[in-house]
Amino acid sequence: MMKEKNDPDQSALWETHLSSKHVYDGPLLQVYVDTVQLPDETKTTRDWIRHPGASAVLPVFEDGSVMLLKQFRYPARRIFVEVPAGKLDPGESPKTTAERELFEETGLSCRHLEPVGSLFPAIGYADEEIFSFVAWGLDEQEQGLDDDEFLLKLRIPFARALQMIASGEIKDAKTISVLVQTRMWWEKNGPFPVDFSG
Numbered sequence: 115m116m117k118e119k120n121d122p123d124q125s126a127l128w129e130t131h132l133s134s135k136h137v138y139d140g141p142l143l144q145v146y147v148d149t150v151q152l153p154d155e156t157k158t159t160r161d162w163i164r165h166p167g168a169s170a171v172l173p174v175f176e177d178g179s180v181m182l183l184k185q186f187r188y189p190a191r192r193i194f195v196e197v198p199a200g201k202l203d204p205g206e207s208p209k210t211t212a213e214r215e216l217f218e219e220t221g222l223s224c225r226h227l228e229p230v231g232s233l234f235p236a237i238g239y240a241d242e243e244i245f246s247f248v249a250w251g252l253d254e255q256e257q258g259l260d261d262d263e264f265l266l267k268l269r270i271p272f273a274r275a276l277q278m279i280a281s282g283e284i285k286d287a288k289t290i291s292v293l294v295q296t297r298m299w300w301e302k303n304g305p306f307p308v309d310f311s312g
């Protein structure tokens with residue numbers, strides 16, 4: 115973790131690592147209990163999760179529609195509407211992950227893939243960073259899902275997806291972020307017009 119040396123508020127805010135206890139070593143997540151020193155020099159513990167990071171990608175079709183997915187998420191025991199996404203494999207660049215996950219989860223390959231930002235979905239207890247992309251120039255084939263993945267595709271107008279944030283039908287943090295980040299990027303750089311007004 116990098117100290118932000120140019121931040122004038124660092125001495126008022128920074129927490130210094132003193133020791134770590136590695137309490138769970140899983141295939142996806144590493145869980146730690148760290149002891150830290152607070153800015154006022156008192157000590158406390160922080161429970162936190164190391165995550166490899168992930169990429170999420172919004173595919174935009176020439177007619178202005180987008181492809182989202184419906185998926186059951188066990189921890190919340192709910193079905194969520196999400197952008198295609200997945201974790202970074204070791205040594206894999208975020209862009210390669212985005213392209214791979216897009217194809218595996220939707221069957222879409224893309225001629226264009228651009229970064230539109232990133233987000234931290236759980237800053238209170240995890241170091242996970244999700245890299246956001248937009249894809250267009252799409253070609254659709256069969257999904258190549260992992261054996262434990264069950265997904266339904268949902269192709270809807272971009273404006274409808276944005277409305278689903280307001281209505282609460284979309285609650286997944288990365289999906290909200292990627293839709294908003296892509297909308298802002300697309301208004302400036304999009305190669306073809308998309309109606310965001312609904």
Ligand SMILES: [Mg+2]
Nearest residue numbers: 198199200219
């Ligand atoms: Mg996924």
